[in-house]
Amino acid sequence: MAYSDKVIDHYDNPRNVGALDKKADDVGTGLVGAPECGDVMKLQIQVEGDKIVDAKFKTFGCGSAIASSSLATEWVKGKTIEEALSITNSEIVEELSLPPVKIHCSVLAEDAIKAAVADYKTKQG
């Protein structure tokens, strides 16, 4: 199967790979997917005020899953929490030209953003 140039670019040069301190109060961590499904994404955000100032990810999954999460970190950085929550999987599909069998990768990336925000909000009480 042929990957789009953008997927290949994210796979070859993933943005924002790494980890933030998951115990820190200003960090939200989203861990979604399952190893038996072949996809696990961990997406973390660091928040100041209501702005996402940093984001990191690690992904176990196919090239499209890696690209979707890499793109998600790129997009949430600098956005407010509300803006980040409005990112949809179809925007990711469009940006990366994902074929139908890879749509679940974009869904997972959207879920990862929402899970990271939820974790942050839980920490804030």
Place this chain on the structure above:
Amino acid sequence: MKTPIYLDYQATTPVDARVLEVMLPYFTEHFGNAASRNHSFGWTAEEAVDTARDEVAKLIGANSKEIVFTSGSTEAINLALKGAVEMYGDSEHGKIKGRHIITSLVEHKAVLDTCKHLEKRGCEVTYLTPDKTGRVSVEQVAEAMREDTLLVALIWGNNEIGTINPIREIGALCHEKNVLLFVDGTQTVGKIPVDVYEDNVDLMCLSAHKLYGPKGAGALFVRRRKPRVRLVSQIDGGGHERGMRSGTLNVASIVGLGEACRVCRIDLDKDIAHATGLRNRLEARIRASLDEVHLNGNAEHLLPGCLNLSFAYVEGESLLMGINNELAVSSGSACTSASLEPSHVLRAMGVGDELAHSSIRFGIGRSTTEEEVDYAADRIIETVVRLRDLSPLYEMALEGIDLATVSWTGH
């Protein structure tokens, strides 16, 4: 060294130069129909087919009258299973032996789907679960046997993992119980010594393109003594191949199959030593640099050129993406399939889905070199290291988190 390096010899093999040379005149100069009995064009073609038939028979220890040429293994499997059920399990032929079939969960789809078809036609099929190395035992087969068992259908050397089943022992049991044994020899014939009489096989398929012959030719071995096996043909017409498979013979490809079998017979020891040596070299080089590498298969009973490894914490398709400009291998991961289910073979062996998603199958063949194997190992190592840096599972494992205790949100 030329890239990409081909390490997918279970999928197919190139036609050996010696084989191609023998085939070529049968496309042009000797184009006759092997069924034309009235002139020399037909005689020449028939003679070539007979020579090929002898060579196939010699490689597997059969008599040439026991070889039925087909388009390949899939057709031979369909003929063997459906043909036996119709002959012995059908009151129409007055020979009801029974309609129970024993097979295993690690068969090729050609066997599994044919069995599914036969289930719809009133057969009962028992699917044996192999051990964790993918091997079926003679005890399991014995336990599954019933009064009405007609046929046992098992793969000899597995196409995905290379595990070799104890066919000789299972065949002895089948003969004792008066049950037919069909063996899928597609990956096995030409790769390890095969003798259908010593090994107690009644029916066996083989395919030319897996043993350095052309695509589109294969054969079914149908035993003629102790017991004499009869089949109902599945393709009717001119009565070719002793009435078991009608259709004008694919002379050039059959000539290729015969020559490929001759070369395999002569080079067998050399080929085994070559493939085994390179497989061990590849595995050792990978293991020297990477931890958490798991062998899928049976180290004691493994086809010479086959190596199926799981690289924990790395998903197979992403691993392929990192190497597939340079290496041609295949993965048990099925991220591209709508079901998201990994290989049915690895599942049946009880390999966890996450390791199944992390599996890569390497196939080493006649023309693989040490240099290629070393290069392949180094590309794999590089890519696995890079992807583990990117893997949340590897990070969690390093932190000492047991991944089995995490509550995942499956999708």
